[in-house]
Amino acid sequence: MAEQSINVPQVLVFIVVTFLAVRWYLSKPTAAGTRAGPNSAPVRINPAQVDQVAQMFPQLARRDIAWDLQRNGGNVAATTERALSGRGLDAAPASFQLPASRTALAPVRAAAASAKPVHPDLITRYNLSSKIGQASQPAQDEQPKAKSWSQDKNERQANLQRRREEMILAARRKLEEQEKAKASSAVA
Numbered sequence: 001m002a003e004q005s006i007n008v009p010q011v012l013v014f015i016v017v018t019f020l021a022v023r024w025y026l027s028k029p030t031a032a033g034t035r036a037g038p039n040s041a042p043v044r045i046n047p048a049q050v051d052q053v054a055q056m057f058p059q060l061a062r063r064d065i066a067w068d069l070q071r072n073g074g075n076v077a078a079t080t081e082r083a084l085s086g087r088g089l090d091a092a093p094a095s096f097q098l099p100a101s102r103t104a105l106a107p108v109r110a111a112a113a114s115a116k117p118v119h120p121d122l123i124t125r126y127n128l129s130s131k132i133g134q135a136s137q138p139a140q141d142e143q144p145k146a147k148s149w150s151q152d153k154n155e156r157q158a159n160l161q162r163r164r165e166e167m168i169l170a171a172r173r174k175l176e177e178q179e180k181a182k183a184s185s186a187v188a
Contacts, residue, residue, distance in 0.1 A: 045069045049076050050098075057083050067092035122168045131169060 045066050053065045053076060060083060068089045072078045082089060123129055150156050 043070055043074050045074055049074060052076055053079050053083070056080060060089060061092075063092045063096070063098055064089040066098050067096050070096070123172065126165065126168060128165055128168060131165065132172070 049069055050062055050066050053069070054060065054062050057065075057080075065079065068079045068082065069076070071090075079089070123132065150159065
C-alpha cells in the first residue's frame with residue numbers, strides 16, 4: 001500500500017490560491033445601496049447633474065434621479081445608461097433628501113439667460129430684413145430647383161441656406177395672411 005504525502009509544490013499552490021481568494025473577497029465592491037463602512041460619507045450630488053439627467057428624461061422624478069446618482073457615486077453616465085436600458089430607476093426611500101432645489105438656482109439661471117443675446121425673431125436672426133419686400137409678393141418665375149444633390153460642399157451649403165430663407169419668408173407670408181383674415185373677420 002502506497003502512502004500519499006503532501007509535497008512542497010502542492011503546499012505552495014494551495015497558499016497562492018488561498019491568498020488570491022482572500023484578496024478577491026476583501027476587495028469586492030460593496031452593494032450599490034450600501035455604504036462601505038460607518039465612517040464613509042455619502043457622495044454630494046451636484047444639482048446640475050440632476051438637472052442634466054432630468055432634461056434628458058423628463059418622465060423620471062427628480063428625487064429618483066438624485067437617489068440613483070447618490071448610489072452610483074454621482075456618475076451621470078451610469079444613471080443615463082440605466083434609464084436608457086429600460087430598467088428604470090429605483091424609487092428613493094422616504095428618508096432621502098434632495099440636494100438644493102431648482103428654485104435656489106433660478107436667479108443664477110435668469111442672470112445667465114439675460115447675458116445671452118436674444119434675437120426676437122427669425123428675420124433678425126438670419127438677417128432677412130432686406131428680403132421682406134420680396135417676400136410680400138411670391139416670385140412667379142422661380143428658378144428651376146436642382147433635382148440632385150450637389151457634390152460641391154459650398155453649393156450644397158448655399159442651396160440649404162436659400163431653402164431655409166425661403167421657408168422663413170413663406171412662413172412669414174402665411175402668418176401675415178392669417179392675421180389679415182383674423183382682422184377682416186373681426187371687422188365683419
